[in-house]
Amino acid sequence: MKTRVLSGLIMLPLLIIVIFNGWVLYAGCLAISLMACYEFFRGFRELDIKPSYPIAVCSIVALYLLGMLKELAEKDGDLATSWMGLFRAEQWTYLWIFATILACLLYLFSIEKRKIDDATVTITGVFYVGFFCYLIGELALSEMNILVWLVIITAFGTDICAYFAGVTMGKHKLCPKISPKKTWEGAIGGILGSVILSGIFGLIFAKPLLIHCLIIGFLASIVSMFGDLTASIFKRKMGIKDYGNLIPGHGGILDRFDSVLFTGPVIYFYASLIIGAAFAEGYWIEF
Amino acid sequence: MKTRVLSGLIMLPLLIIVIFNGWVLYAGCLAISLMACYEFFRGFRELDIKPSYPIAVCSIVALYLLGMLKELAEKDGDLATSWMGLFRAEQWTYLWIFATILACLLYLFSIEKRKIDDATVTITGVFYVGFFCYLIGELALSEMNILVWLVIITAFGTDICAYFAGVTMGKHKLCPKISPKKTWEGAIGGILGSVILSGIFGLIFAKPLLIHCLIIGFLASIVSMFGDLTASIFKRKMGIKDYGNLIPGHGGILDRFDSVLFTGPVIYFYASLIIGAAFAEGYWIEF
Numbered sequence: 001m002k003t004r005v006l007s008g009l010i011m012l013p014l015l016i017i018v019i020f021n022g023w024v025l026y027a028g029c030l031a032i033s034l035m036a037c038y039e040f041f042r043g044f045r046e047l048d049i050k051p052s053y054p055i056a057v058c059s060i061v062a063l064y065l066l067g068m069l070k071e072l073a074e075k076d077g078d079l080a081t082s083w084m085g086l087f088r089a090e091q092w093t094y095l096w097i098f099a100t101i102l103a104c105l106l107y108l109f110s111i112e113k114r115k116i117d118d119a120t121v122t123i124t125g126v127f128y129v130g131f132f133c134y135l136i137g138e139l140a141l142s143e144m145n146i147l148v149w150l151v152i153i154t155a156f157g158t159d160i161c162a163y164f165a166g167v168t169m170g171k172h173k174l175c176p177k178i179s180p181k182k183t184w185e186g187a188i189g190g191i192l193g194s195v196i197l198s199g200i201f202g203l204i205f206a207k208p209l210l211i212h213c214l215i216i217g218f219l220a221s222i223v224s225m226f227g228d229l230t231a232s233i234f235k236r237k238m239g240i241k242d243y244g245n246l247i248p249g250h251g252g253i254l255d256r257f258d259s260v261l262f263t264g265p266v267i268y269f270y271a272s273l274i275i276g277a278a279f280a281e282g283y284w285i286e287f
Numbered sequence: 288m289k290t291r292v293l294s295g296l297i298m299l300p301l302l303i304i305v306i307f308n309g310w311v312l313y314a315g316c317l318a319i320s321l322m323a324c325y326e327f328f329r330g331f332r333e334l335d336i337k338p339s340y341p342i343a344v345c346s347i348v349a350l351y352l353l354g355m356l357k358e359l360a361e362k363d364g365d366l367a368t369s370w371m372g373l374f375r376a377e378q379w380t381y382l383w384i385f386a387t388i389l390a391c392l393l394y395l396f397s398i399e400k401r402k403i404d405d406a407t408v409t410i411t412g413v414f415y416v417g418f419f420c421y422l423i424g425e426l427a428l429s430e431m432n433i434l435v436w437l438v439i440i441t442a443f444g445t446d447i448c449a450y451f452a453g454v455t456m457g458k459h460k461l462c463p464k465i466s467p468k469k470t471w472e473g474a475i476g477g478i479l480g481s482v483i484l485s486g487i488f489g490l491i492f493a494k495p496l497l498i499h500c501l502i503i504g505f506l507a508s509i510v511s512m513f514g515d516l517t518a519s520i521f522k523r524k525m526g527i528k529d530y531g532n533l534i535p536g537h538g539g540i541l542d543r544f545d546s547v548l549f550t551g552p553v554i555y556f557y558a559s560l561i562i563g564a565a566f567a568e569g570y571w572i573e574f
Contacts, residue, residue, distance in 0.1 A: 047403075070377075089375060089377040090376040090377040090379070090380045091374050091556075091559055092356075092377070093377045093380045093381070094380070094422065094425075094556075096555055097384070097414060097418060098419070098422070098552045098556070099421070101411075101414045101415055101418070102549075104411075105415065106517075106519070108511065108520045109462075109465070109516070109520070111464050111465050111523065111524075112464060115524070116334075116408075116521065116524050117404060117407070119411070120404070120407035120408055120410065120411045121407055121436075123407070123410055123411055123414065124388075124391075124406070124407045124410055127384060127388045127410065128392065131385075131388070132385070132388070134522055135381065135385070138381075156384055175396075176375045177398050177399060178396070178398050202568075213333060226393065227397070230392045230393075230395070233395050233398055234395070234403065236398065237398075237402070237403050248532075262389075265385045269378075269381075269382055269385070272378055279341060
């Protein structure tokens, strides 16, 4: 119990980073991307697969740098018409994808030392861990960055409510082969909890978006569980229990953020596409 | 010899597709992406890895559809302000990356039937084969689509010139562990051949871009060889000689296009970034 409380304290900096939001959170996402990717790759050591962490670091840092320059270019017309404007916005993303894949393929050129897995896992780590987390950073820089709170609320809310619902009422196994303790009752409790918590958040902090908060609470809760199970699958295949022990009693960064990696992008796209559409149609209300 | 001549005839449709350029070539690139990805995945059967071809097909088709809609939206202002305009251009690419990675991760949920490799190789196939080839399609739709010819000329020119230079003068091995027959003399011959052929092309068809054609001939020739070697590495690890036997005497689509997959993106980025910059600065000359 004491360890758990202490670990809770370790989560405090995270809270402060989310309160600051914007660029501070963007930098926080970069740090989490890099640490989580490190843990992800370390897990593969057990399978004798050695992905390239240096390539992943370069690729992830380049992604965040590009995102930063893009944001600055949007705000500053001069920059947009200078070198950033040489490409259309999506071409920078194309270049990033190409350079990342190319680097991973060239990594195989020391053919005797490398296995194909070393490259394919590097690619997967960059996209699954690095890119998914980057989208939370993008959300933090957007006009709707208040929704970053829902990324955390839906992921942790689902987790905690599912735990208590499962412990008290759990009977029917959800997917015993992936995660033996999870039950349908827990899953339903998690979704309900996430919807209620997101609704409370909406009522207090973003009243005009209340209906969207409820929908997000529902959708993100489901993907949150998929995020959790995805991490479980990887760990099961690697034969490890936790990705790390950075946070005593909670495992590594990636154990804590496995759900966040999935709720983040879904809320980012929901905010850009659905709420952004309402904004474009003039249904926007200041809050 | 007879097989070789007949196979040459099979390459004729390709020539016609490149002559048509534009949308016809775009559709051709989609077909090649799908066929090459199929061959790539089939090669992994030898290693008992079963990537998901259906996921790859959905992802690659979605990529080309998005590219098509983006192109139409750019030409037609109405479409741009309607649903396509909900997202900024690069956000569609983000959504495509996210959906692709998510689908590959969910593929692992049949945990007993799948290995991690099944997902990571699916991801790699979509990006390496599908996405790289897609960039040639993007080039075909751009204002500088005449440069598509250089994608072919540098890739095949390097290959053929390197072969003859290697046969006649080859002494010093280039990388015996990856591809035992390749020599430094061949590589230099290939580069020279590519530069000369690109120069001739520039002189006849794109005189104002001659200097760029020569630079492209040099750069693309080098990456062309990396493309060839990358495919060799995969085949070596898979323990196969050719990806397929679609074109008798030439192997499969991917054996023929391994270099094109690398010259395509490099020329696409060169055209967008370097020549596009000259265009923006007013150094553009009609041709």
